[in-house]
Amino acid sequence: MIVVTGATGNVGRPLVRALVAAGERVTAVSRRISASDVPAGVLHHQADLAEPDPDLLKPALDGAEALFLLTSGDFMAAGGDLGAVLDAVRGTGVRRVVLLSSQGVGTGAHPSVLEDAVKASGLEWTMLRAGGFHSNALQWADMIRTRREVAAPFGDVALPTVDPADLADVAAAALRGPGHAGETYELTGPAPVSPREQTAAIEHALGEPVGFVELTRAQARDHMLRTMPEPVVDSTLDMLGAPPAALRRVSPDVEDVLGRPGRAFWEWVGRSLAAFK
Numbered sequence: 001m002i003v004v005t006g007a008t009g010n011v012g013r014p015l016v017r018a019l020v021a022a023g024e025r026v027t028a029v030s031r032r033i034s035a036s037d038v039p040a041g042v043l044h045h046q047a048d049l050a051e052p053d054p055d056l057l058k059p060a061l062d063g064a065e066a067l068f069l070l071t072s073g074d075f076m077a078a079g080g081d082l083g084a085v086l087d088a089v090r091g092t093g094v095r096r097v098v099l100l101s102s103q104g105v106g107t108g109a110h111p112s113v114l115e116d117a118v119k120a121s122g123l124e125w126t127m128l129r130a131g132g133f134h135s136n137a138l139q140w141a142d143m144i145r146t147r148r149e150v151a152a153p154f155g156d157v158a159l160p161t162v163d164p165a166d167l168a169d170v171a172a173a174a175l176r177g178p179g180h181a182g183e184t185y186e187l188t189g190p191a192p193v194s195p196r197e198q199t200a201a202i203e204h205a206l207g208e209p210v211g212f213v214e215l216t217r218a219q220a221r222d223h224m225l226r227t228m229p230e231p232v233v234d235s236t237l238d239m240l241g242a243p244p245a246a247l248r249r250v251s252p253d254v255e256d257v258l259g260r261p262g263r264a265f266w267e268w269v270g271r272s273l274a275a276f277k
Contacts, residue, residue, distance in 0.1 A: 001063045002175050003094070005029045005049060006070030008037050010135045011100060015068060015168035016042060022176060027060045031072075050075050054088040061092040066175045070100045071114060082114050086121040096124045096181070098174045100167070103131040103186060107246050109235055126174040127184040131247055132161040134189065134268035137198055144210060144276045150199045151213040153220035154241045158192035160250045163263040170257045186251040193265045201266045205273050217241060 002019055006012040007028030019026045020039050027043040038044050045060035049071055061067070067089060071082065089097070099118045104110030106129055118125045140150045167187055174180040193201075196212050203210035215223075217237055224233045239247060254262040269276075 001025045001027060002066045002068070003027045003029060003060050003064045004068045004070075005047075005057075006068075006072070006100075007044070008033055009070065010133060010164040011167050011171070012068070012070055013037075014165045015171050018168050018172040019175070022172065024176065027064065029057065029060050049082070049085055054081075054085040057085065058088055058092065061089065061094055064092065064094050066096040066098070067094050068098050068100070068171055068175060069118070082117040083120070086117055086123070090121060090123065094123065096126075096175065097121065098126045098128060098171050098180075100171070101127050101129045103129045103188075103247055104235070104239060105129060106184075106186065107239075107244050109239055124181045126180045126182075128167065128171060128174070128187055129184060130162055130167055130187045132159055133167075134161050134163045134263075134265050135272070136161065137202070137265075137269075138272070138275055140199075140202075141275045144202065144206075147211075148208060149211040149213060150195065150202075151215055152195040153215045153217055153237070154194075155196040155212060155214040156194050157240060157243065158194040158197065159240075159243060159247060160188035160190070160192045161265060162187050162189045162254070163265075163268050165268075166254050166258070166262045170254060173257050180257075185253040185257065186249075187254055188249070188251045188262065190254075190262045190264055191250060192248060198265055201269050202276055205266070205269045206276060 002024050004012050004016050007016050008030040016026055016028050027045055028038045029045045029047050031048045033044045033046055047057045097118055101115050102110045105112050105115055115127055143149050170187060199210055199212045221233055221237060
């Protein structure tokens with residue numbers, strides 16, 4: 001049995017599908033989840049890792065050997081304690097943990113507290129450090145549908161965003177197979193792509209003009225503060241506006257693990273086009 005937390009999100013959902021396709025028994029965990037959110041035969045369990053009582057996760061771990069850990073963006077802001085969660089995990093049969101982390105940990109832009117907790121757990125671990133996702137472009141979906149326009153900062157700063165489906169496939173490999181214990185994988189797409197280039201890819205797929213409006217940092221900050229904590233907004237804008245060389249680099253890890261190149265942004269657009277119509 002493999003347990004997937006964050007099972008209804010951009011990574012968790014394709015990960016559940018990939019594990020089921022590989023013949024694995026899966027329990028899907030999310031704060032809000034029902035049978036309609038998972039494929040047939042997949043167990044589901046409602047739990048929030050940020051809850052004060054980490055034992056609430058234990059029923060989902062019954063009979064499990066591996067665990068995919070995905071903490072929500074507000075986990076740290078809510079005072080979430082991953083160490084307490086892992087204490088509960090250690091009392092079960094789980095022996096392998098795969099953590100979705102951030103490239104920012106490697107550059108020092110983000111704290112390493114989540115990775116440190118996993119490493120200190122005594123469990124077999126694998127770290128997946130991801131940067132931006134192709135699917136972050138969904139934040140533009142409403143303005144593209146209604147105005148055929150994208151408004152974003154740093155229009156020509158290109159980063160190698162990763163397809164969530166590729167991240168899910170790497171996670172599935174690490175959860176299922178040997179050879180991944182103690183590994184830290186930097187997961188990127190096959191080429192850097194800028195917001196302006198992403199807009200052009202969506203425009204091409206739609207077959208209709210889509211304008212690009214470059215926001216100032218201040219304008220972008222004001223908008224992001226509506227839904228994100230201030231420290232996260234500022235560190236995100238720092239990385240987007242002046243990313244270090246490590247974040248601009250295309251990593252070989254997706255291809256090394258999967259034996260194929262990562263999917264390009266335009267491929268993700270092709271699968272997701274309905275969101276922008």
